Amino acid sequence: MSPSPLRIVAREEAREEAPAVRSRLIEIRGLTKTYRTRDGDVPSLRPIDLDIHDGEFVAVVGPSGCGKSTLLKLVAGLIPPSQGEIVIDGKKVVEPPDDVGIVFQSPVLLAWRSVLRNIMLPVEVRRLDRASHLERAKKLIATAGLTGFENKYPWQLSGGMQQRASICRALVHDPKIVLMDEPFGALDAMTRERMNLELQRIHFETGKTILLITHSIPEAVFLADRVVVMSERPGSVAAIYDVDLPRPRRLEMMGDTAFAALARQVRSHFYAQGQLD
């Protein structure tokens, strides 16, 4: 076997290490977040530096309450940082960027809209051209295996299908970046594995840059090009692992030595620190 697919990359080095062919799409510089509450300031993120390249799939794992979701909300421009900055495609994030789609932990579909009209919601809100995006929505529906369910209401769909619809909604305006906040956390284990396969396919077919927040180590290793491990609150980047496993990855690969070694390596961070959950 060639050099181990597993490598610890120092934070400083990670920034410099960008492959020459791919441009940096998201640049996170000295980012901190402190929440002001009645009981005083609660630090959520220690300075974070991270670069994400165009078309890259980055998974962030970390213990509960380490600020992974805060990181995602900062990148999405939903909350302002306390210090530091995020630059997406050369532009500093001060408001929600247009080139971003978000998938939340719950599908947050509107109960009074059919699946198709839910997926078209961003198009309506952003006042984009309806005809061309309808075409796109239908293609996404086919990709996500929701054909035949366009006119059903969200509650007529299973949890997995609802989440697939919400992924379609995040992709409908063709953003470069998709942010996912524990999107499969509420699904059962088997549905979750199938969703991982589908997400891999969507990533392969669309070439989107994906930032996935998850607390499942196998999910992170299975999907990501790089796994970012966060320390406990206040969160910071504890380590970054390159996952050099060949694509397309199959579920059976989870049993392979290389995969297991990676997963074990990632897991060791949490047991060294204490608890994962």
Next chain:
Amino acid sequence: MPSSSRREGFARALVPSRIVNSPWVRPLALLVMIIIGWDLAVRIFSIPAYLIPTPWDVIQAFRTEGDKLLMEAVPTTIATVAGFLLSAAIGIPLAMLIAGSKTVESYLYPLLVFSQSIPKVAIAPLFVVWFGFGMMPKVISAFLLGVFPVIVAGVQGFKSVEGDMHDLARAMKATRLQTFAMIGLPHAMPAIFAGLKVSVTLAVVGAVVGEFVGANSGIGYVLQRSIGNFELPTMFAALIILALIGVILFWIIDLAERLMVPWHASQRHEILVTT
């Protein structure tokens, strides 16, 4: 099985199952039982007619005074509907304001709750002093009773939009108006309808309270006069008319809810049947 199908066929021949299973049969059956129980109670305990009339006396009252009672029901219904519409027209925007602004909420909500503990019956005479006999005091009384449930339910409905839903709207750069029209309002509709249903029945009470203190027409006026004259059958007949007004108005709101929020959990069986 032939025997069971024959039995079913036999039952269907007697009473079509469609009728047996229709939603109004069971409450009607209960009502018939209550009336029989009422009649039996009056006879067995020999309750004098000036305390409780028999069902038959009430039916007699309907036959002799039915037309007049229906005439009197008109102003009561108008006052109820006007008070209810006013409750909706003022209550829903007020709920929007309270849910949308912490400042408005902090000023207004405590006072609204405080004002609810003032008994409307006690201040109803004041409306007569202010607005004279006639429609106005009744409408205001119906409005004051009807508006509170609309506000409370509306505030809850508008506030119950999840955090992720807000984030979704902001990530799409939705304007305040878009967020309200596409997410906030539809989301609040089931709660608003729950409030409207309570409101419409309270509006009936409010209208009658208005008629008690200052009117020379309406069911409330008939109630008061018939009690004064010990015409208990007339009074019971008036009460039944009043209940019917409430039931019909409630039913109309229920129908509107089915048409406007067919997607809500409480209505879903309807859709499942049709698809």
